[in-house]
């Protein structure tokens with residue numbers, strides 16, 4: 001399958017975190033991730049949920065090699081990111097990882113086409129016009145190559161950002177609240193694109209979201225509380241996700257009373 005790589009020990013996880021801790025700051029140190037262990041299979045779609053400040057963005061940043069854990073290890077596509085120096089880490093990020101942000105993060109001075117080809121050019125690869133056109137067709141914007149981001153709607157801008165994340169053919173796409181700034185209808189289009197790249201291209205997608213309906217489009221939901229993965233749900237429905245989220249808000253003692261079986 002594309003997007004995974006067998007290492008000598010036969011691993012097929014696209015992402016693996018082992019005992020990852022992340023402490024931000026020195027004085028007033030905040031433990032944003034506390035002993036996180038997780039394996040995400042290649043070709044899977046995972047949603048990450050949890051209250052504000054629970055460590056979701058920190059989790060994504062550490063898993064994507066945008067930030068370094070204080071301790072523990074991160075493997076991506078068979079490579080241990082936590083052992084790489086800056087240059088190799090940057091190269092791996094450019095070649096194997098796509099990132100989509102809530103605020104789109106397009107460059108306003110560049111055309112749609114130039115925004116999409118930027119990761120290729122940064123990686124020293126010559127953009128193939130047909131391939132760029134194909135990825136923009138894929139997100140429904142093949143006729144907007146010459147537009148600037150400011151001439152597009154929010155949903156269109158996020159679709160450009162997804163095309164930019166996909167253009168290098170990454171193993172894993174990380175998305176931090178990709179639908180957070182979009183209306184329900186437009187959000188569905190973006191979720192469809194993320195799901196399609198998992199189902200059709202065999203890529204692995206990891207998405208932070210606050211929306212149970214968005215999370216229900218994933219294969220699996222991880223719930224973070226105070227920097228720890230405290231719950232997870234396979235083949236989620238929006239109702240089940242909302243129920244688990246409500247439980248996360250309760251005191252820990254109360255949560256454990258109901259642990260032990262699905263409801």
Ligand SMILES: Nc1ncnc2c1ncn2[C@@H]1O[C@H](COP(=O)(O)OP(=O)(O)OP(=O)(O)O)[C@@H](O)[C@H]1O
Nearest residue numbers: 024025030031032051052053054055056057058059
């Ligand atoms: N660069 C930083 N310096 C210091 N503390 C940080 C930094 N980044 C995050 N934190 C702290 O780490 C904790 C986790 O933050 P994080 O951004 O990962 O939460 P989140 O779950 O993404 O929240 P939200 O839903 O509000 O986006 C918070 O207490 C936050 O204040």
Ligand SMILES: [Mg+2]
Nearest residue numbers: 056057058176
């Ligand atoms: Mg966040």
